[in-house]
Amino acid sequence: TEMNGFLEAVVIQDGQFVEGVGGGVCQVSTTLFNAALLSGMKIRESRAHSLRVSYVAPSLDAMVSEESDLKFVNPYPFPVYLLGEAEGGEVRFEIFGTDSGTSFATESKTLYKLPPPPVKYVEGTEEKVIRAEQEGLVSESYLLSYDKEGNLLSRERIRRDSYAAIQGIIQILPE
Numbered sequence: 198t199e200m201n202g203f204l205e206a207v208v209i210q211d212g213q214f215v216e217g218v219g220g221g222v223c224q225v226s227t228t229l230f231n232a233a234l235l236s237g238m239k240i241r242e243s244r245a246h247s248l249r250v251s252y253v254a255p256s257l258d259a260m261v262s263e264e265s266d267l268k269f270v271n272p273y274p275f276p277v278y279l280l281g282e283a284e285g286g287e288v289r290f291e292i293f294g295t296d297s298g299t300s301f302a303t304e305s306k307t308l309y310k311l312p313p314p315p316v317k318y319v320e321g322t323e324e325k326v327i328r329a330e331q332e333g334l335v336s337e338s339y340l341l342s343y344d345k346e347g348n349l350l351s352r353e354r355i356r357r358d359s360y361a362a363i364q365g366i367i368q369i370l371p372e
Contacts (some may be wrong), residue, residue: 209248213328213363224252224293225288226267229281230259232290234340234355235301240266245358247363249316249334254305256338273297299350304330304339313350313362319370330365332343 199218207214207223223246230243231253235252244265250258259267271277277294311333338355 205233206241209246214248215369219329223250223258226259226261227253227257228288229290230267231257231303232317234303236292236294237272237297237299237301237342238269238277238292239272240267240269240355242266244270245356245360247359248363249331253302254283254338255307255334255336255360256356257303257305262305298345299344300345302341302342302343303355306337306339308327308335308337311359311362315365316365318367318369320371323368324370325368328363329369331363333360333362335359 202224203219205216205218207216209215210217227250230240233240234257236289242265246258246260249255261267263297271294275295277292279292282289313330313332316330317324324340335358337357337363340351340353340355342353344350
């Protein structure tokens with residue numbers, strides 16, 4: 198809410214990108230989600246957006262809302278420390294701990310694309326694109342684990358997601 202200090206920015210509501218209070222929070226949770234994956238944290242809860250977002254590869258986003266949260270736990274026998282910084286419109290997370298001897302990488306794979314519905318034309322005072330169409334897609338993400346020599350130890354699926362297509366709307370002049 199605005200009372201809690203959140204500002205207006207782009208959010209997804211009813212299958213559309215619109216202005217709303219709290220927009221941008223998911224970019225923070227997505228950044229933390231990826232830092233957690235790359236440090237070997239065990240993800241307990243994460244959900245994808247209903248629409249594709251531009252700031253991260255498919256199935257590597259972490260949407261948060263009143264009904265959804267990002268949750269992860271430390272699987273190591275030693276403590277880890279989380280450092281979060283925000284400056285100049287950017288956010289960064291680092292997770293520190295003892296070297297476990299394993300390194301991690303993520304992989305995003307698009308399985309297939311979903312075509313958008315036919316463009317909708319509406320009459321107006323000028324010709325313009327009101328909403329650009331966007332393909333949907335089905336994707337999976339994976340966590341890859343490597344030993345100290347760079348040998349692949351495992352490739353574990355993180356999630357399989359479906360992102361809806363967006364119908365384009367074009368405003369045209371009346372005939």
